[in-house]
Amino acid sequence: MTTALENVDLRVGQGELFGVLGPNGAGKTTLIKILVTLLLPTSGEALVDGLDVVRDYKHLRSRISMVSGGEQAGYGILKVREQLWMFSQFYGMNSKAARRRIDELLERLGLAEAANKQITGLSSGMRQKMNLIRGLMTDPRVLFLDEPTVALDVGAARDVRSEVQRWMREDPTRTVILTTHYMQEADELCDRVAIVNRGRIVAEGAPRALKESVDEDVIVDLQLDPGTPLLDLLRAIEGVGAASVREEDGVDRFSLLLADDAILPRVMTTVESAGRRVSGLVRRQPTLEDAFVKLVGRSMTEEEA
Amino acid sequence: MGIVMPRQLIGFAAAVRLGWAVSSNWTRPILFVTYAVLRPISVALILAVMYSVITHNAAAARPYLAFLIIGTAFWSFIQEGVSEFATGILEDRGRYHILKYTYMAPLGFPLFLVGRATSKLASAAASVVIVLVVGTFALQLSISPLRIDYPLLIAACVLAFISVIAFAITLSMVLLAGKDTHGYGEIMAQFLYLFSGAIFPIAVLPGPIAWLAALSPLPYWLELCRRSILHGQVYQMFPSLSDGEVLLRLVIATAGTVVLGYVIYRWTDRRARGLGYIDMEANW
CATH class of the missing domain: 3.30.70.260 (ACT domain)
Structure with a gap:
């Protein structure tokens, strides 16, 4: 049996946009899955917004949301607006308020014209934006983004990143935990990052501080x-x-x-x-990639191979 | 002033709507309704014709024909309920890749599953009425709406509903915690068919299986349905038991099903999360 995560000790402050950076297979998604209550840790303790992910998972779920990249999630038979509304209801939102919020986010992410399209007809970029709206519309206290721009074209990735930044600016108490293997994305978005490799955290700090380590x-x-x-x-x-x-x-x-x-x-x-x-x-x-190479001794691509 | 609905109810209503959208999307509404009506009628008529051929339509066989038709009518509720819950899990996981998001939603996964299956349960309930109407007119069963013992029927059906939901949620969670679970819903529904006393009395089953069937709430439910609708004009599975005694057995068996279901639910939920199966990719 392979250990996916070992001795991970992290503290993310309220209002932070925190990045978990590492190659594919490093353990980033496993960490997110534990924090969003999809996976039980075999040992240790994890708290999100003060709630234990194992004991208080029912209460925690109304405070968090997750968006994963590179997947075709969604009820293909539903239209974009319908699908989003459905999820707003699963989170107990008032129907009118949910519709208003959905329309506002559709507009902001340039999906207003696709609102009445069946989601099977969406491009991967549009689908990912719809998934991002699903994550944002319930106004979670902590938003988990798992490789949110993977497989997106440059324009769609930029739209996703700027919407995440705007969402954070709207309310300084909001927290985002983002996993990515794009160094530039982590550098651009994150207040702090943890570099993960083979299930261990090899460094943690502000992107600038990590880059200074190779200065x-x-x-x-x-x-x-x-x-x-x-x-x-x-x-x-x-x-x-x-x-x-x-x-x-x-x-x-x-x-x-x-x-x-x-x-x-x-x-x-x-x-x-x-x-x-x-x-x-x-x-x-120096870039974060250089910091990674110095810490690990190999590039992310080599680690992935 | 608008009506303030509890959050769970809001989510449940949306899950019902989702279930309807998913289960009826394959065709136009008129064809869907036609299918929903014709299917149970066909099943009941096939059984009735088979039975008539075997018994040469003997008058003495009438109480058993009634047994068969009422059992078949109410059986569709179990069939649809159990298989639809399972289908919900498999579709959301393998076809729509959205299981992890519905599982994580604060609505609560069991309530989501019930909501998603409700449209099928409702169409099953409608098919009960349709088959009984067909039985009354086409097969001359002496069913009269004025002579039905409604309190007994409702009590039995409420308890059965609780049992079926408990069983279906449990089965769904077992599927959630397993791999390659296609077809298990249908298999389990057929398995229950054997134990339910829907088309034959459980006493004809081999000893240990009959004993196991007697632990299930389904035979008592169907017995009470038959008694409440046709009173003495139907073959009885438990002739030595009064209505009250059958009801008591149904209560006990339902309580047992709920407790066992809850234990299995907790165990499978932890197992699915422990093994990381909630967001597992599966073929559809």
């Missing part, structure tokens, strides 16, 4: 034409704190964390010795 390193992106494997050779160089690679458009893109500038010539020598041709080299500011 003293020199971060270099190296583009190489395809050739012999190089990652292990680069990692073996003294002064290379971490190295990762991803293939994009037929080019190998290496990210290197170097202890200082003096390491770069050694890197270039290694590259040349391996017969690889450099097609680009950029020194850049």
Whole structure:
């Protein structure tokens, strides 16, 4: 049996937009499932809005809501507005108030024209926006977003992110817990993030603070034409704190964390010795991905593989 | 001033509406109603014809024909109730991928399931009336609305309703806590058919099975339905018991079903959550 989460100790404050960041399979969704009462923890204690997720789950459910990304959830036979109204009723909302709220959110998310469409006819972006409305309309005290922008096009993902931000601004007591494996999304949205890998929290803090942890390193992106494997050779160089690679458009893109500038010539020598041709080299500011690589020693893509 | 409805009632009403939308969406309303009427009539008539052929329409067999028709009429309530609860779980999980959201809703999952199955239970209740009307006119059963013992019938049906709901919720939760559970609803409904005394008295079952059937509330319910509608003109499963004694057995069996159902419900709910089955992906 695999342990999905181990020694996870987190405290999220009221009004925070908290990110749980990590590769696929890191344990993010398991954590969310426990917090929304869908999964019982095998040990330990979890409180949401002061309520125990195991003992007080019935009371807790009226205070929370969850939206997951990348799924085709919904009664296909119902129209968008009908489906949302139905769920508002399962949460005990006043029917008129629910209809008003639904129309307002449909308008805000650009779904007003699709309100009377059957949900089987929606694009994945529209469907995800509808799911987001389902999560927001009941005005939960804590909203759980599990990879809410996964598989969405750029425009739809941006709309989802900006609606979440607007929803948070409307009421400073609202709390959001968001899981994502998009570093940029966590960086843009979250007040604080926890980086999770293989069921453990490896770091926690504000995105800026986490990025500052790699501030003293020199971060270099190296583009190489395809050739012999190089990652292990680069990692073996003294002064290379971490190295990762991803293939994009037929080019190998290496990210290197170097202890200082003096390491770069050694890197270039290694590259040349391996017969690889450099097609680009950029020194850049640190990102959360760099923080992850430094903490874990491998990139998220490698962890997922 | 508007009527303020309790939150649970609001959610329940929406679940009823959802159940109707889901169960009637496959065709136009007129065809749906035709199907809902013709199906129970066909079942009752097939049984009646089979029985008439076997007994050569003998006058002495009339009380047993009444036994058969009333049992079949009321049976549809169990059939629809049990299978619709199970279908609700399987559809919401495998077809609509929405089970986790309905499960999490503050309405409460059991109440949601009852609401979702209500339209089917209502159509089953209508089919009871239809089959009894057909029995009265087409098969010359001496059913008169003026001679029905309504207090007894209502008491029996309320208790049976509680039993069926308890059993159906329990079965649903067992399905929730399991994998690959397609068809279990229908199987369980057929299994109950055997134990219910719907088409034959439970005394004809082999010893241990008859003993098990006697623990179920269903034979007592159907017995009371038959007695309250046709009094002495119907074959009796429990001739040595008075109406009051049968009712008492029904009360005890119903209480047992509810208690057992609650225990199983709690256990399966924890099991489903413990194994992470609530949001499990399933084929449809």
